[in-house]
Amino acid sequence: MEILHLDEKKVNETRQYWIDCAAEQVGESDEAIELDEQFFDFLVQNQSFGDYALRDNLNTYVGVDINGDGNADVLVDIVHHRRGRVKTIKIMDFYYSPAIEQLPDTEYDKQVVDILGFVVNEFIQTTSTVRDGVTKIYSRTDLSLQIMNKLHENIQAYQSEFAELGLNVKLEGKRWLAFRTI
Secondary structure, eight states: OEEEEOOHHHHHHHHHHHHHHHHHSTTOOHHHHHHHHHHHHHHHHTTOOSOGGGSTTSEEEEEEESSSSSOOSEEEEEEEEEETTEEEEEEEEEEEOHHHHTSOHHHHHHHHHHHHHHHHHHHHHHHTTSTTOEEEEEOOSHHHHHHHHHHHHHHHTTHHHHHHTTEEEEEETTTEEEEEEO
């Protein structure tokens, strides 16, 4: 897997890739394709892409190429914030291509967990280069909150191992799971 930094050309290529994937899927509605198109229109109109490190406090979308073909199979909405030495990356939301959305449940669940792990790890590496860096995951929906709470519960059993890696993992507020360098 690889993080892809997006520009307008890459956003438009991703739009076409997702529309082509949707057209190949059995049962994909025209409404779902139109929603994808509107989402990409929003990204372009708001210029919500680029180098997130240069876009402090602005939602910035990055892609995730899951199979090395150069296409963004996932778009991740992140917010970068830096104050003094503290660098924070907030993972706000994930958007999956129609090819992932149409996977059978067990394959979909595995893919989502693998992507989440990859993205969190990538941004932990980015924020751990400075003292007090933090990567946070936001749970926008009740379902994502349940998943995050279960993840936090499972992590607690390995808190000493995370501490050895220089990380403190804890819930911050109701909807944030934070991976903070110590």
